[in-house]
Amino acid sequence: xxxxxxxxxxxxxxxxxxxxxTLTVTSGVLTPDTTSAFDVTGAVTPSATIQFSSxxxxxxxxxxGGLATITLSLSSAEAHNMPVMIYIDxxxxxxxxxxxxxxxxxxxxxxxxxxxxFDFTIPIVDDGVAESxxxxxxxxxxxxxxxGLGGNTTHTLxxxxxx
Numbered sequence: 677x678x679x680x681x682x683x684x685x686x687x688x689x690x691x692x693x694x695x696x697x698t699l700t701v702t703s704g705v706l707t708p709d710t711t712s713a714f715d716v717t718g719a720v721t722p723s724a725t726i727q728f729s730s731x732x733x734x735x736x737x738x739x740x741g742g743l744a745t746i747t748l749s750l751s752s753a754e755a756h757n758m759p760v761m762i763y764i765d766x767x768x769x770x771x772x773x774x775x776x777x778x779x780x781x782x783x784x785x786x787x788x789x790x791x792x793x794f795d796f797t798i799p800i801v802d803d804g805v806a807e808s809x810x811x812x813x814x815x816x817x818x819x820x821x822x823x824g825l826g827g828n829t830t831h832t833l834x835x836x837x838x839x
Contacts, residue, residue, distance in 0.1 A: 724752040726760060726816065727826030729793065734809075734834040735800055743797040744833055746814065748785070750792045750823060758787040761817035771810035771835050775803050779812075798833060806839040 695715040702708040727749055735744035748760060763782040771777055778799035787794040798812065812833040818825055 722824030724750050724823045725826035726750050726823045727828040728831040731828055732832045734836055736836050736838055738802045738838040739800050742800055744800050745795050745797050748794045750787055753790045753792050756789050758823055760785050762814050765813040765815055769811055769813045771812040776801055776810055807837050809837055810835045
């Protein structure tokens with residue numbers, strides 16, 4: 677990589693594609709230089725994979741605290757925070773809408789730098805309606821940073837009826 681056409685850096689590793697970055701180069705023998713509007717293009721080779729820790733879990737509709745906990749696993753700790761997008765499969769889920777849960781249909785969680793597991797919660801609604809157990813199916817979206825998807829990209833949360 678050349679900065680201002682003057683320097684070349686071998687082995688420079690950038691793990692996030694994007695544009696508008698600023699690159700500042702310093703050295704003991706060179707005058708510091710800054711390049712703005714730096715673009716990172718190409719392909720990112722994942723250094724880790726992310727997945728749900730389990731394919732299924734269940735929670736009682738009247739769970740204490742009103743929250744179901746789900747765990748994500750990262751195959752190796754990363755030096756940066758790892759944002760992860762998750763969406764609810766509204767076509768396959770039977771637990772739909774505010775009568776069953778208070779979770780947006782697409783949301784992001786962030787695994788902090790240095791961690792290999794992360795728990796997030798889904799707010800569960802105890803609706804008082806006699807009904808069958810219902811499933812909430814969560815799906816991971818490919819991360820934008822250096823993690824790829826692991827083998828367990830969907831998680832079925834079964835909400836067991838208490839009425």
